Amino acid sequence: xxxxxxxxxxxxxxxxxxxxxxxxxxxxxxxxxxxxxxxxxxxxxxxxxxxxxxxxxxxxxxxxxxxxxxxxxxxxxxxxxxxxxxxxxxxxxxxxxxxxxxxxxxxxxxxxxxxxxxxxxxxxxxxxxxxxxxxxxxxxxxxxxxxxxxxxxxxxxxxxxxxxxxxxxxxxxxxxxxxxxxxxxxxxxxxxxxxxxxxxxxxxxxxxxxxxxxxxxxxxxxxxxxxxxxxxxxxxxxxxxxxxxxxxxxxxxxxxxxxxxxxxxxxxxxxxxxxxxxxxxxxxxxxxxxxxxxxxxxxxxxxxxxxxxxxxxxxxxxxxxxxxxxxxxxxxxxxxxxxxxxxxxxxxxxxxxxxxxxxxxxxxxxxxxxxxxxxxxxxxxxxxxxxxxxxxxxxxxxxxxxxxxxxxxxxxxxxxxxxxxxxxxxxxxxxxxxxxxxxxxxxxxxxxxxxxxxxxxxxxxxxxxxxxxxxxxxxxxxxxxxxxxxxxxxxxxxxxxxxxxxxxxxxxxxxxxxxxxxxxxxxxxxxxxxxxxxxxxxxxxxxxxxxxxxxxxxxxxxxxxxxxxxxxxxxxxxxx
Numbered sequence: 001x002x003x004x005x006x007x008x009x010x011x012x013x014x015x016x017x018x019x020x021x022x023x024x025x026x027x028x029x030x031x032x033x034x035x036x037x038x039x040x041x042x043x044x045x046x047x048x049x050x051x052x053x054x055x056x057x058x059x060x061x062x063x064x065x066x067x068x069x070x071x072x073x074x075x076x077x078x079x080x081x082x083x084x085x086x087x088x089x090x091x092x093x094x095x096x097x098x099x100x101x102x103x104x105x106x107x108x109x110x111x112x113x114x115x116x117x118x119x120x121x122x123x124x125x126x127x128x129x130x131x132x133x134x135x136x137x138x139x140x141x142x143x144x145x146x147x148x149x150x151x152x153x154x155x156x157x158x159x160x161x162x163x164x165x166x167x168x169x170x171x172x173x174x175x176x177x178x179x180x181x182x183x184x185x186x187x188x189x190x191x192x193x194x195x196x197x198x199x200x201x202x203x204x205x206x207x208x209x210x211x212x213x214x215x216x217x218x219x220x221x222x223x224x225x226x227x228x229x230x231x232x233x234x235x236x237x238x239x240x241x242x243x244x245x246x247x248x249x250x251x252x253x254x255x256x257x258x259x260x261x262x263x264x265x266x267x268x269x270x271x272x273x274x275x276x277x278x279x280x281x282x283x284x285x286x287x288x289x290x291x292x293x294x295x296x297x298x299x300x301x302x303x304x305x306x307x308x309x310x311x312x313x314x315x316x317x318x319x320x321x322x323x324x325x326x327x328x329x330x331x332x333x334x335x336x337x338x339x340x341x342x343x344x345x346x347x348x349x350x351x352x353x354x355x356x357x358x359x360x361x362x363x364x365x366x367x368x369x370x371x372x373x374x375x376x377x378x379x380x381x382x383x384x385x386x387x388x389x390x391x392x393x394x395x396x397x398x399x400x401x402x403x404x405x406x407x408x409x410x411x412x413x414x415x416x417x418x419x420x421x422x423x424x425x426x427x428x429x430x431x432x433x434x435x436x437x438x439x440x441x442x443x444x445x446x447x448x449x450x451x452x453x454x455x456x457x458x459x460x461x462x463x464x465x466x467x468x469x470x471x472x473x474x475x476x477x478x479x480x481x482x483x484x485x486x487x488x489x490x491x492x493x494x495x496x497x498x499x500x501x502x503x504x505x506x507x508x509x510x511x512x513x514x515x516x517x518x519x520x521x522x523x524x525x526x527x528x529x530x531x532x533x534x535x536x537x538x539x540x541x542x543x544x545x546x547x548x549x550x551x552x553x554x555x556x557x558x559x560x561x562x563x564x565x566x567x568x569x570x571x572x573x574x575x576x
Contacts, residue, residue, distance in 0.1 A: 051240070052574060250289030310552075
């Protein structure tokens, strides 16, 4: 997010400044309980660029742009990064889409909207807006066909037709993705390829390295445009019909994360949604909550964002994903680095111990391999479950390391080169500050910053548990393995925030809801009956379309809400 200085933005007249300021101050002073506060805005008297619809973000925003353009509107897209796709390309690529769609029909799976709706509500723990979920379900099958018509190839759907084998806890097989090929891997990059091709065919311009820094709204009226920072300076872009925010989440914004959940911000904590900068600052995407913050400035309301994101733990790395050593080319997928740290699966935890900053264990390491009902996420990524909760309860600074010996490293496929020839920009994105190897326990303790006596005592005690066949401290299940054979390896445990949830409150048309409407809160009404901010729409992670904590496989739903937004924007009456 860009900071703004205090000078009057280019294009403002002194008369407009006095007029809008007077209106804003007067309305604020008169606003009582139940009144709507008029937002003071300095609206430019001239614009650098003009379009009917302005889309901010090239993830699911591409879908919204396509629909608005097909419906006859002039569309302009801006993107803060130096590449199309924003952070959409970092997604795993899977989606959950049902409704007896064309891919299900191809694979012999019979589905219906009501079953899908009930599964979606179960998946989000009944905290999603039923009206929005019904809308997503009603439009889901159409989105699957829409993407297929654009050239998207659907992989075989799910891995069965009945619970429990199906991923995500759905009663029918609905999970699918792009199987790869034609330069596109099985990831969000494939989605970007398909939609970007259609955007190009329609002649929709995309302005890269353009970061939104303000949303312009007439006092208590419609949104009329945005301000954007570009390599050449600040510009103002008029949106005659409105603005679609597809700006992503906010896991890169440490202050916002700290405000909602202080446990997930610390010296060990990193965002899994931002990319590693490899060139000049500003040439990569960041999820800084820009859309959320700027929409709040003009009166938008927020949902409950206390579930900031899912919590992943990587060993030996600080990065979820990133670019390779050369500039990334999304057209060919060259130099895309997927990350994920050292291989250490749930069963691999049998070969290691986890020690905290005093050198002692704090948990049954095998707890990570425990399962929960499909559709509730993974056991080791939900903050309230024991594996994650135990880590989050440790005092700061958290300094947790996975320790094993040479035999354990061999079993885990950890090689000496992984620890001594580290390049954080390629492969697993290993970080030298998160790795250590030594011939003695004392030397290893020194390298990882824990007391040597404490670590030696912990390993000796654990080896005794292995001999006894019982973990008397934490009840770790067998098999367990002694740590005795040099060299000794250590990989630091990093907390990674990823897969954003919640955001701006929206209705079934993807319109952003006015926060002040909640003053009139004596009774609940349909979200479609609540007051909206005219001409402002939101889709993707910036909007609360999926509920408090729906599981993964979100790309299809985000495309659906963005399509709805584009269709609705095209119907708006243009502002003068």
